[in-house]
Amino acid sequence: MSAVPDVTLNNGVRIPQLGFGTFQIPPEQTREATLAALETGYRHIDTAQMYGNEKEVGQAVRDSGLDRADVFVTSKLDNGAHAYDDALRAFDGTMDALDLGHLDLFLIHWPLPGRGDFTETWKAMEEIYRSGRAKAVGVSNFQPPHLRRLLESAQVVPAVNQIEVHPYLTQDAVRAFGAEHEIATEAWSPIAQGKVLGDPVIAAVAERVGRSTAQVTLRWHLQRGDIVFPKSVTRERVEENFALFDFALTEGDMAEISALNRDERTGLDPDHFNG
Template identity: 75%
Template sequence: MTHIPSLTLNNGTSIPQLGFGVYQIEPQDTREAVRTALETGYRHIDTAEMYGNEKEVGQAVRDSGLPRGEVFVTSKLNNGHHAYGDALAAFDRSMEDLDLEYLDLFLIHWPLPAVGDYVETWQALEEIYRSGRAKAIGVSNFQPSHLERLLRETGTVPAVNQIEIHPYLTQDDVRAFGTDHGIATEAWSPIAQGKVLDDPVITEIAGRLERTPAQVTLRWHIQRGDIVFPKSVTPARVEENFRLFDFELTPADMAAITALDRGERLGPDPDTFNWIPS
């Protein structure tokens, strides 16, 4: 069995650096996809209320036969539930759907800065954390300004900030803020929805190392210290994305990939995104 390195979060919780994401996996396909991932050796599953597949993730984790403590499960609070009481109720619904005794990590999915209530939301997550039903709490898509407000106005430093990162959007400023304040960085859309896989720099490195461009890109994340969770419903791709720990990129390879940064977002800008589901 391949050993997946773990990182220690700021509250002492251990998180596998490689996980399996279920964004845009249809609910009817999620249970089988997560089952395949767990059989492959993944021990970290990332879902969200917004994805609509928490129930199937929970089923797959329970059906795996693995001890609960061996599978790290993350979910996220949807955008319509930022008020304190709404956040607590939404967490209860997620836990009912997942049907797990606890979550390993619970995140605020988006800051929604024009809504202006993410501090209140964070206070609800602090209450959830104190209850022991989430082993760690964090945020997603928060910019340094949002994080600074949380640090200034609340008592708990987020364990994690999950943000869009790939070679075309390296997010060095947000990552550096996290490092300075003990906040681990998770990377969503790590291969830029496939856009970086044809990049000549990445394909050259992949050819030289006899690896796929996806493996090279994911290995770049791992060596940077990002927590990453690629997703696929194709078993061969799930296996391919898992095979990241028997090769290394040189410092020159790392620098060449990092130099591809062009500030290109695929997702919304967290400073202006304020969508709430109707």
């Protein structure tokens, strides 16, 4: 039984607030890892063209025996496919690889601000959305100036912005911009790929609530309202990361963890990464 709440996106589509990430899971391990997540109760899987494991994610969803409608699947556009026609073709590739009938959410993976024109790419995303083959479209790694520029010409407001967020990078400005424009925030690398798990402040909260530092960190995200999808190929951790709905952090705990912010990225800087 799953107690994972849904978040309702700006077009009415519902997404489970907790999902399973597949970045850096090699294709040969992806079917098994994704099946372990689905067996645990996860109903939301995050993949991308650049992860090279869409085919195996699709296989796992089909082999799970679950109804297609009960699993939310996200993928993201390859950085090499920003031209309008390339984006449409790349989306066809995702649909073939996943082989799931429809996609729930398709994102522009990176804005690549110095390279192309993501507003043109967005036109392809809108076309994909109108076709009904993706139930929602959004962006990833967009900073407020990128979003502002996109919104000047967009006919469809992105449903989500998937950005790096964790206690060392709380992303207050980007999240506030999203909230103001009904763009839901998805937090990638929610435990900073493990870097926050030894933090003494998080450890003290974990001790108080009798949970692991990973669980406390993930619970912090959920209570902030963001959507998260921790990645693990270790079954016990997959289960641990799912057991977040029978405890709560106090306002004081939340504030202490938020105060750890030091604007420290584990991943690339979207203002300077151009593919």
